[in-house]
Amino acid sequence: MLNPISLAFKEAKKEKRPALLTYTVAGDSSKKQSLEILKEISNYADILEVGVPHNTPVADGGQIQTSAYRAIKNGIKMNDIFKIVRDFKKSKNSKPVIFMGYYNMIFQYGENNFLKKCKKSGVNGLIVVDLPWPENKIFSKKCKKNSINFIQLLSPTTSNKRLKSITKDSHDMIYYISMLSTTGGKLKVSPKKILANYNKIKKISPKKNCVIGFGITEKTISNFKNTDGLVVGSQICKEITRSLSNRQNPVINVSKMVNKLRKKIS
């Protein structure tokens, strides 16, 4: 049986489009609201990345930092985040969930405890920004044993040799970082170049679903229709910030935005 993440890619492929992955921060701007956002956007997105906010994020740009600090300020705790996922997974329209965060949060929870809790709450995959290969070898094996996808990251600086080793150790999904940037940077590399790197990865590892993230927005997304999947994060976080400062409802605005994103790749 295919795991839910692979299944989501398969469904998107049937419709001849990339899977749409969204990133929102758990607890932004409140526990309740972030759950509502997940429920709403799962009408349009295929896989939901849930950001685990951390207060010293070394790879996140301004928009995601703002979301993360807002969530932490509102008192979000690791156990609340698990609960948000559990509640979301009970809703009728739920989609696969991938946690994205920093290793210290897992380390403090205890790797085994963390994975147990992931399984119980319905988390399907993990992206750990600061646990690269080969440091992640043991932990990614543990994830596999628990039927949780450990998603390896690749970047433009990844050498060919590394690329081969990393894809070999990866599970069903890999994540290509489009450019040298923190999250939220403007796309500073041409789509052609990004796709060339993407195709290189697909050639080495044709069976794995490869998504592209960083710099993907309403403006740029339609350049990447011939891929397995696309991640939009900072633009959504920015929309939450914008809605809050305009006293509008972030749930409605974000849902509209994700709907539009989906249309652009359908």
Next chain:
Amino acid sequence: MKLKKGIPVIDQGDRLGFWGGKFGGNFVPETLKKPIEDLEIQFNKLKNDKNFIKERDKYFKNWIGTPTRFIKLDNLTKHVGGAQIWSKVVSDANGGAHKIYNATVHCLLAKRSGKKVIIGDTGAGYAGKMLSMAAKKFGLKCKIFMGAKDIKRQQPNVKAMKKNGADVVPVYSGSQTLVDAVSECMRYWVANCDTTAMCVGSTVGPAIFVRICGWSTSQISRELKVQLINEFGEVPKKLKLYNCVGGGSSSFGFWNEFMDYDKKQVEFIGVEAGGPTKSKRHAAPLTYGSKIGILHGAAQYVNQNGDGQIEETESISAGLDYPGISPLHCFLKDTKRARYTAASDEEALKAYQIVTKYENLRPSLEPSHAFFVALKESKRFSKDTIVIINSCGDAYKDRGILEQKLGKKYVKSN
């Protein structure tokens, strides 16, 4: 966990960069793996290259001005009435603090690798000031990340950076201090690592930065060993080396040459920042038993909550105001080679008053922490005990704070 003899501590990490199997490492985004590996290859080669060592020593001697003085503090010795009190006046170094050694080495490395820009973090402003000086000297563009709170409280150093042509980028996130400056600097490197070199201002960060910094500041103890032998004919039988500990670069450099001596002969005492007496926030993870966590790419003892969020710290000394600590010091603590304790804001100020009253020496607020503990403990020691405090920074940068806390008379002579 064991400290090995005959191998430099910076080279005692395992294949993945962990000291004692658990401190340090490389918890970095994939994008940084390549530039870090490049830097590792370059440094491992150059640190054994005679020409490179010669080049380093040339700049250390002619530009930084080595050796810095090793002086007896006669009046303090008399006043305290116990051990002999000495100081290694590292603030003699060009720029006024030990941060110049690491900055110079990073610029030499950046030059050789063809980078045109170098970036760095700073708390007290010394790491930034020194990097801006070295960058100017070696023709590199320079960008310094500094917490907005620190920009306010360390103005003399900010002015110096700007005068040297550096771009000072204020960081407004979190506590607006060193911890946030380091994060922002690392983020900038993630986005620009193809053209830009990064210097981390202390023995913290991914393992290679810990090693380069420790290697650079070890100049301090290399000099001191020679000076001790000149003065006493040998390394004294009872020697105690006191140093403040923020990230841990000055203390590590002050101790490195003496690592293999029995601690009964050469004892290392690290003094962390305890913060205001009334505050629960401190910057002393080793003294107050913080748990191991990951901060800025390395596993270390770090102030954090149960979830793993890094906690804000509070200290009068911007240079010590950091929730984590070098993996090297975690290793020295757990192998029991060094002993760690803390001094409060008030105690550091008191020590500054005493030192400036009795001696023609003006340690900045960071080394004033070490002076407090050294003076307190020296009373109990025998007369043949040699106590040395690393006076690793000059108080000029602290004028504003000293005037506000102690009144004008303490800054007049500046």
